[in-house]
Amino acid sequence: MIRIGHGYDVHRLVPERKLILGGVEIPHTLGLLGHSDADVLLHAISDALLGALALGDIGKHFPDTDPAYKNADSLELLKQVVALIQQENYKLGNLDAIIIAQKPKLADYIPEMRQNIAQVCHADLSQISIKATTEERLGFTGEEKGISAHCVALLIHC
């Protein structure tokens, strides 16, 4: 039995915040605003995993009204999502994610993001695909007002 899930997330870019994507802190003049560390990539991945099993979304599991999740490390949140998946007797088949950002260039950081995600998902690097693109200066990502991320994930029954 296999299940597919889709996740999508957006965070606003603001000054004086860290830019953390895939658990990697990336030097940049702007960072993502959010209640947690605002790791838009890990949020899209978490939503894809939860969505595959119709378990709702990260807003339901980790509400931004809960002070426990203030500046939360999203790798820790993903770890909890993976534990939920395991409770349901599923494991990751593969995931494919894309980060949409005009700046900065992300290629150099993608190997470390994949490693972080593979480790938390108890998966091999070959199961974790992370890509980055721009929207050609169009829309809110193109105007550097925010960063978005999409993810699709396939889960396999154990």
Ligand code: ZN
């Ligand atoms: Zn988010």
